[in-house]
Structures are given as C-alpha cells and as structure tokens.
Amino acid sequence: MLGLLQGAWRYRHFITSSIRNEFVTRFARSRIGGAWVIIHPLSMVLIYALILSAVLSAKLPGIDNQYAYAIYxxxxxxxxxxxxxMLNRCLGIFIENGNLMKKMVFPKIALPIIITGSSLINNVILFAVILIVFAVLGHFVPLALIWVPILTAVCVLFALGLGLTLGILNVFLRDIGQVMPIVLQFLFWFTPVVYPVSIVPPALQGWLAFNPLYHLITAYQSVLVYGQAPSLKGVAIVALLGAILLAFGFILFRKASPEMVDAL
Structure with missing residues (x-):
C-alpha cells in the first residue's frame, strides 16, 4: 500500500492537472458552466420538496419552518x-481508461484519486451553495462548518473503498457494472434521504441500521437540519467499514493490477 501511495505522490502533478483539466473540459462548451454541478441535485430537492411539502402537506417533526422538507x-x-x-465513476474508471493505461506509464491508482479530487470539488461547491440557500431561508447551522468536513471525509473513505473494490472486479466481471445502478436505486430508497426515519414502521427501523449510508445520511441531517452533533457510533461504524474496504481494495488492486491491462 505504501508503494502505491509513493507512486501516486511522484505523479502528483499529473493528478492535479488531470483534476483541473477534467473540471474545465466538463463545462467547456456549456453556457452556464459549473452551475450544472448544483442544478441537478437541487432540482431533485425542489421536486421532492414540492411534492411532499405542498402537494401532500407533509410535516417534518422538530423543524418549525415552512421550507422544512427542502432543508431536510x-x-x-x-x-x-x-x-x-464517486461510486458510479469508480465502477467504470479502469474500463473507460483502458486505452490510456495501455499507452501511458503512470500508477493506475492515480485514476481513483483523480475521481476523488474531482468529486470533492463538486461537493464543496454544492455545500457552499447550500449554506447560501439555508441563509436565505433563515436556517443557520454553525455546527455545519465543523462536522460537514468530517462527514465528507468519512463519505469519501467509504465510497472510495467500495468503488475501488467494485471497479477492479468490474474489469473481470462486467455484470457488476450492469447490476450496480439497480442496487443503487434500491439503496437510495432504503436510505432516509427523502423521508424521515420516524415514518418507517418500528418493525422495519431496525433493518435500516444494517445500511451504512443510513448512519452517514442521518449524520448529515442531524448537523444540517437539527443543528446537533451526529451519532459518533454511527459515524465510526461507517469510517471503520470504509477503512476495511479501502485496505481490501488496495490489496486487490495490487494483485490484479498486472492482469487488468490484459483483461481490458
């Protein structure tokens, strides 16, 4: 693992320039440029907030704000x-860059690092816009500046560990890339992103604890919605699981790396 990280450090200029070029190229021909980074997630929030708050007249316990669901x-x-x-992009990172891996000599571990950097930039932009939106709505959360960077690091650790592992396996077993979008659809609705945990029947709430994203997303909601510190136990579980997956991913990468180019 240390050797892989040393190789990535030697190519740090390649990694940083790739992140910059990817961000610039992504919006090179777009009239509104990087605004698309925030338009997609915020449009989904707007749709769900309109349906749940206005159409269904849903109420969110613990928040006295007419925009409660939008905030949640x-x-x-x-x-x-x-x-x-991160997970979606890691799934196909080695397959999509197969020609680059054959033509250029560089540490292949740089590819998921580039994805991590690019995704973090997008997320930081989105977070900055969210803080502005919250301020406009009269919702102030001082704890956000302390806890959100920590939760972001845990999220990156978990997503990178899982994404790297699945991305390597996807090179040799392409069915993984086909089935994961379906799994992510189920996982989205099995995670309390668009609904509060309180509406889930008590008999089913226990099952949510087996979903690592349940602990992570509720931690974000505790901080950003209720202005409270998240459950340290839940955050620690996700961090530990992410560290295990990342270590396994590095081991798998080291063993499979010589064969990946041939498989591509």
Whole structure:
C-alpha cells in the first residue's frame, strides 16, 4: 500500500492537472458552466420538496419552518450525491481508461484519486451553495462548518473503498457494472434521504441500521437540519467499514493490477 501511495505522490502533478483539466473540459462548451454541478441535485430537492411539502402537506417533526422538507432533503442529498458520484465513476474508471493505461506509464491508482479530487470539488461547491440557500431561508447551522468536513471525509473513505473494490472486479466481471445502478436505486430508497426515519414502521427501523449510508445520511441531517452533533457510533461504524474496504481494495488492486491491462 505504501508503494502505491509513493507512486501516486511522484505523479502528483499529473493528478492535479488531470483534476483541473477534467473540471474545465466538463463545462467547456456549456453556457452556464459549473452551475450544472448544483442544478441537478437541487432540482431533485425542489421536486421532492414540492411534492411532499405542498402537494401532500407533509410535516417534518422538530423543524418549525415552512421550507422544512427542502432543508431536510438538501441535507441528505449533500451526502448521497458525493457517495453516488464517486461510486458510479469508480465502477467504470479502469474500463473507460483502458486505452490510456495501455499507452501511458503512470500508477493506475492515480485514476481513483483523480475521481476523488474531482468529486470533492463538486461537493464543496454544492455545500457552499447550500449554506447560501439555508441563509436565505433563515436556517443557520454553525455546527455545519465543523462536522460537514468530517462527514465528507468519512463519505469519501467509504465510497472510495467500495468503488475501488467494485471497479477492479468490474474489469473481470462486467455484470457488476450492469447490476450496480439497480442496487443503487434500491439503496437510495432504503436510505432516509427523502423521508424521515420516524415514518418507517418500528418493525422495519431496525433493518435500516444494517445500511451504512443510513448512519452517514442521518449524520448529515442531524448537523444540517437539527443543528446537533451526529451519532459518533454511527459515524465510526461507517469510517471503520470504509477503512476495511479501502485496505481490501488496495490489496486487490495490487494483485490484479498486472492482469487488468490484459483483461481490458
């Protein structure tokens, strides 16, 4: 693992320039540029907030604000968007860059690092916009500046560990890339992003604890919605699981790396 990290450090300029070029190229021909980073998640929040708050007249316990559901959904989407983007991109990172891996000599571990940097930039922009929106809505959360960076680090650890592992396996077993979008759909609705945990029947609430994203997303909601510190136990569980997955991913990468180029 140390050797992989040393190789990535030697190519740090390649990594940083790749992150910058990816961000610039992504919006090179777009008239509104980087605004698309925030338009997609915020549009989903707007749709769900309109349906749940206005159409269904839903109420959110513990928040005395007419925009309560918009605030709740935005908090959940901040964590989910980062996880979803990193996992989705890691799934195909080695397959999509197969030609680059064959033509250039560079540490292949740089590819998921580039994805991590790019996803973090998008998430930081989204977080800054969310703070502005909250301020406009009269919702102030001082704890956000302390806890959100910590939760972001845990989310990155978990998403990168899972994404790296699945991305390597996807090179040799392409069915993984086909089935994961379906799994993510189920996982989204099995995670309290668009609904509060209180509406889930008590008999089913226990099952949510087996979902690592449940602990992560509720931590985001505790901080951004209720202005409370998250459950340290839940955050620690996700961090530990992420560390185990990342270590396993590095081991798997080291063993499979010589064969990946041939498989591609």
């Amino acid at each position: 959904l935005t908090a959940g989407m901040l964590g989910w968007t980062l996880f979803h983007e």
